[in-house]
Amino acid sequence: MSDATVPAMFGPKSAARWVGAVSGAVLPVMAVVAAIVAIWYGGSVMMNRAWTLDQIERRGLEMTAMEIVADAMNQERPVLPTPHQVFAELWDTTVVEPVMRERRGTLQGNPRNLLFHAYHTLWPTILGFGVGTFLGILLAVGIVHSRAMDMSVMPWAIASQTIPILAIAPIIVVVVSNLPALNNAVDQGWISEDTKLLVPKALISSYLSFFPVVVGMVAGLRSPQVSDLDLMRTYSASRGQTFWKLRLPASVPFLFTSLKVSIAAALVGTIVAELPTGARFGLGARLLTGSYYGQTIQIWSALFMAAICAAALVILLGALEKIVLKRMGVRP
Amino acid sequence: MSALVQKAGLPGWALPALGAALIALAAVSDTRLAMILAVWFGAWALNAGLANRASGAGARLAVPVIFGVTLLVLWELAVQLYDISFVILPAPSAIWARMISETATLWADFQQTILKGALAGYVIGCGAAFLAALAVDRSGFLQRGLLPVGNFIAALPIVGTAPIFVMWFGFGWQSKAAVVVAMVFFPMLVNCVQGMKASDAMQRDLMRTYAASYGQTLLKLRLPTALPFVFNGLKICTTLALIGAIVAEFFGSPTVGMGFRIKIEMGRLAMDMVWAEIAVAALAGSLFYGLVALIESRLTFWHPSQRRGR
Numbered sequence: 089m090s091d092a093t094v095p096a097m098f099g100p101k102s103a104a105r106w107v108g109a110v111s112g113a114v115l116p117v118m119a120v121v122a123a124i125v126a127i128w129y130g131g132s133v134m135m136n137r138a139w140t141l142d143q144i145e146r147r148g149l150e151m152t153a154m155e156i157v158a159d160a161m162n163q164e165r166p167v168l169p170t171p172h173q174v175f176a177e178l179w180d181t182t183v184v185e186p187v188m189r190e191r192r193g194t195l196q197g198n199p200r201n202l203l204f205h206a207y208h209t210l211w212p213t214i215l216g217f218g219v220g221t222f223l224g225i226l227l228a229v230g231i232v233h234s235r236a237m238d239m240s241v242m243p244w245a246i247a248s249q250t251i252p253i254l255a256i257a258p259i260i261v262v263v264v265s266n267l268p269a270l271n272n273a274v275d276q277g278w279i280s281e282d283t284k285l286l287v288p289k290a291l292i293s294s295y296l297s298f299f300p301v302v303v304g305m306v307a308g309l310r311s312p313q314v315s316d317l318d319l320m321r322t323y324s325a326s327r328g329q330t331f332w333k334l335r336l337p338a339s340v341p342f343l344f345t346s347l348k349v350s351i352a353a354a355l356v357g358t359i360v361a362e363l364p365t366g367a368r369f370g371l372g373a374r375l376l377t378g379s380y381y382g383q384t385i386q387i388w389s390a391l392f393m394a395a396i397c398a399a400a401l402v403i404l405l406g407a408l409e410k411i412v413l414k415r416m417g418v419r420p
Numbered sequence: 421m422s423a424l425v426q427k428a429g430l431p432g433w434a435l436p437a438l439g440a441a442l443i444a445l446a447a448v449s450d451t452r453l454a455m456i457l458a459v460w461f462g463a464w465a466l467n468a469g470l471a472n473r474a475s476g477a478g479a480r481l482a483v484p485v486i487f488g489v490t491l492l493v494l495w496e497l498a499v500q501l502y503d504i505s506f507v508i509l510p511a512p513s514a515i516w517a518r519m520i521s522e523t524a525t526l527w528a529d530f531q532q533t534i535l536k537g538a539l540a541g542y543v544i545g546c547g548a549a550f551l552a553a554l555a556v557d558r559s560g561f562l563q564r565g566l567l568p569v570g571n572f573i574a575a576l577p578i579v580g581t582a583p584i585f586v587m588w589f590g591f592g593w594q595s596k597a598a599v600v601v602a603m604v605f606f607p608m609l610v611n612c613v614q615g616m617k618a619s620d621a622m623q624r625d626l627m628r629t630y631a632a633s634y635g636q637t638l639l640k641l642r643l644p645t646a647l648p649f650v651f652n653g654l655k656i657c658t659t660l661a662l663i664g665a666i667v668a669e670f671f672g673s674p675t676v677g678m679g680f681r682i683k684i685e686m687g688r689l690a691m692d693m694v695w696a697e698i699a700v701a702a703l704a705g706s707l708f709y710g711l712v713a714l715i716e717s718r719l720t721f722w723h724p725s726q727r728r729g730r
Contacts, residue, residue, distance in 0.1 A: 116565030124569075135588075167588065236468040239480065240487035250655075251705035252662040255678070255698050258686050263508050348575070356577045363670045371580075379583030379671055387583055395576045402575050 125171055129161070132168040136160040139167070169385045177389040178202065199369065202393050208369040209358050210397055212286045216293030217354045221347065223294070224301030231302070232309040232335070233327070245302045253299075257292045257361045264288035289361045289370070296357040297350035304346025308339025337416060344409040351401045359394060371397075436465060452501040456494060463490035510692040515699065518692040525681070526700050533678040534704050536593035538665035541600025546608045546657055548601070550650070553612030554638075563613055570610040578603045582668040591672045599668040604657040611656070615649025616642055648723050651716040658708045662701060 140159045144151055151159070161170045169177075181202040189198040197204040227245075231238045264270065264287050273279050312334050320330045362372025371394045378387035439461040447454035467486055470479050492512050498504065499511040506514075519526065556562045582599045589595035619642050627637045669679025678697050685693040 113564060113568075116561050116563075117568050118565075120562070120565035120569045236464070236471040236483070239471045239483040240467050241484075243484040244488065247706060250659055250709035251702040252659060252666055254663045255666050255682065255701045258682055259691065259694055259698070262686055262689070262691070266505070266507050352575045352577070356579055359577055359580060360667055360670075363667070375580055375583055376671075379587065382587070384584070384587070391577075391580045391584075394580050398576050399572065 128168075128171055132166060132170045133157055133160045135167040136163055139163060165382055166384055169388050173385055174388045174392060177385045178392055181389060202374070202389060205369055205371050205374050205390070206393050206397055208373075209289075209355070209362070209371040209394070212289035213293045213351070213354050213358045213397075213401075215286070216290035216295075216358070217297045217351050218294075219290070220294030220297035220350065220354065221301050224298045224350075225305050225343075227298075227302050228305030228309060229331075231306050233331075238306075242306065245299055245306075248299045249303065253296065254357060254360055256295075257357060258363075260292050260295070261288040261361055264291060285369075289358045292357040292361045293354035296353040300346045300350040300353065301343070304342045304349075305339055308342025309335045311342060312338045340412060340416065341409075341418075344405065344412075348402050348405050351405060352398055355394070355398050355401065436461075439465070455501065456497055459490065459493060459497065463487070463493075507689050507691055510695055514692045515695040518696045519699065522693065522696065526696060528676050529678045529681050529697065530700055530704065532593060532674070532676045533596070533665050533669065534662065534708075537596030537668070537677070538600055538661040540593065541597035541664065542604060542657060542661040544597065545601035545604035545661075546654060549605045549608035549653070550612050552605075553609055553616060556609075556613055557616045563617075567610060567613060570606045570613070574606045574610060578606075579664060579667050582664070583671045586668065586671045591674055593677075596665045596668045596673075596677075600661045600664040603660045603664040607656050607660065608653040611649045611653030612646065615646030615653075618642075618649060619645040647716075647720045651712065651720065654712050655709060655716070658712055659705060662705050662708070666701060 137156065137160045140151075140156050140163070143149070144156075160166075162173070166173070181200065185201045186198055187201050187203055189196065197207070199205070227241065231242055265284070270279075270284060270287065274281060274284050316334055316338075317330070320334055325333070358370070359372040359375070362370040363376055371390050374390035374393075375387055378384070378390060439457075443454050443457045443461065446457050463486060467483050470483050470486070495509075496511050496513060499509055556566055579599070581602050582595075585595045585598040585602070589598050623641055623645075624637065627641050632640070666679040666682070669677045670683055673680040678701060682694050682697050685691075685697075
């Protein structure tokens with residue numbers, strides 16, 4: 089996990105360090121995770137027991153306590169599915185179920201596969217995240233270089249962090265799907281119906297990733313100290329040179345911190361965008377159908393898929409951060 | 421922009437001239453566009469002048485307000501002049517009219533979603549997280565385990581648990597409060613645990629030389645030093661609480677509530693009502709945040725981040 093574990097396996101000294109890392113960082117985390125799983129199992133037995141007891145009474149069965157516990161852990165529509173049920177469902181809907189299937193003569197994505205839904209959520213998330221980040225950096229550069237822009241826009245950018253902007257997601261979905269230009273493009277065959285469904289989701293995720301990047305980047309571009317800026321001035325560096333050689337490199341750590349916040353926000357935005365309009369594909373759609381039909385295991389597996397996606401994105405950004413900072417010569 | 425002008429060696433009137441030329445060019449082809457551009461450049465020139473000359477609290481308040489009002493005016497102008505469809509973008513005046521005529525409905529929704537769902541969940545979730553942090557604080561092992569796990573969970577889309585909680589706790593505000601508890605717990609816990617570690621070893625040693633008990637150290641040293649972190653968590657959680665309470669209503673609610681209203685009015689394409697709800701949500705969000713920030717500045721006046729002037 090940490091740097092120390094990578095060159096660890098060689099030599100007695102590093103072996104000791106490895107043991108130290110395990111007992112210092114890995115073991116406590118494992119213990120906490122184990123505790124969560126145990127509480128989860130206990131909770132699902134407690135919550136599902138009622139249904140089992142009810143069945144016993146109705147059918148006049150005799151069951152031992154162990155059998156009741158076993159039954160509570162393996163119901164078809166439990167109140168709270170157990171971890172092994174959720175993971176079995178995850179396995180079935182990602183590995184067992186084929187990713188593509190034949191339909192109307194062509195090979196299409198299989199809506200029974202969870203990866204298909206994850207793709208329909210992840211793609212607009214990443215697209216919107218890219219656009220939002222780019223625009224956010226542009227605005228931050230403008231704010232740092234123009235006093236008027238700083239005083240006009242910055243208070244609103246900060247205030248936007250305190251309001252639930254996510255509530256605007258449904259509006260964007262309706263507005264975009266009613267845009268005449270977009271409908272024209274679909275009619276003309278320039279873009280497919282599937283691409284049209286992507287647009288509002290990507291817009292929302294770009295909107296949500298925009299503001300954290302602006303705020304973080306402004307802080308980052310302003311992070312060089314006065315003495316550093318003075319040094320640039322003694323070199324008679326132009327504003328552009330100061331920007332490229334001092335401000336921009338100094339802002340990179342700030343950028344990555346806000347990128348991690350904003351990609352999580354972007355993913356939530358995409359999922360929420362799928363909720364109020366009854367989208368057919370995507371993890372949010374999966375949550376919604378699961379809640380309509382009482383398929384609790386499906387809800388939990390979609391939830392875990394969303395968690396896995398979020399974790400993967402954040403870890404990916406963390407790895408990228410490490411590589412970039414290392415190339416830039418930052419010592420940990 | 422101004423850097424560009426200086427670099428190119430242009431005189432100071434170059435930018436206004438450029439704006440005027442743009443407006444004139446637009447006036448030839450489309451007068452409506454010219455009007456919008458004129459308003460934009462006029463307001464921008466005013467703001468630029470204010471920002472570059474005046475300083476002090478007055479300008480710091482006036483400039484963003486002028487900017488916001490300009491955006492509203494441009495929005496209204498664009499909708500009126502270009503006859504933008506009501507479904508795509510209602511004018512601010514239409515939204516305002518709706519807010520006036522539907523105040524009773526908006527107030528009922530506000531009570532249901534914010535006062536019952538969000539606030540109850542916020543108090544329970546943040547309170548539980550604070551107590552959990554106090555408990556965890558006594559064990560270094562638990563701290564090292566909980567911090568990474570808590571940080572990880574705080575990045576997950578917890579809002580997705582909404583359908584589950586609606587199934588468990590019914591359509592009432594209780595299920596919304598439960599979603600809010602789940603959303604705010606871990607961000608708050610992580611901040612509190614970090615805050616509890618904020619006091620210096622030197623300060624703790626001093627407490628030990630006074631033979632202070634655990635409770636005395638906690639009350640007189642560690643809780644006060646933890647306050648900035650605690651308030652940071654509380655501030656992050658205000659927004660999360662509102663989002664949780666509103667989004668959870670998309671999965672089922674009684675026939676009142678902001679999320680419910682947004683969903684229903686959207687189905688009827690009454691977009692002015694939807695925007696009115698958003699405006700209320702934004703207002704409630706800033707007020708909630710402002711209240712917490714106000715309490716923070718009263719309680720942590722000693723912290724460097726709160727010092728003003730100098």
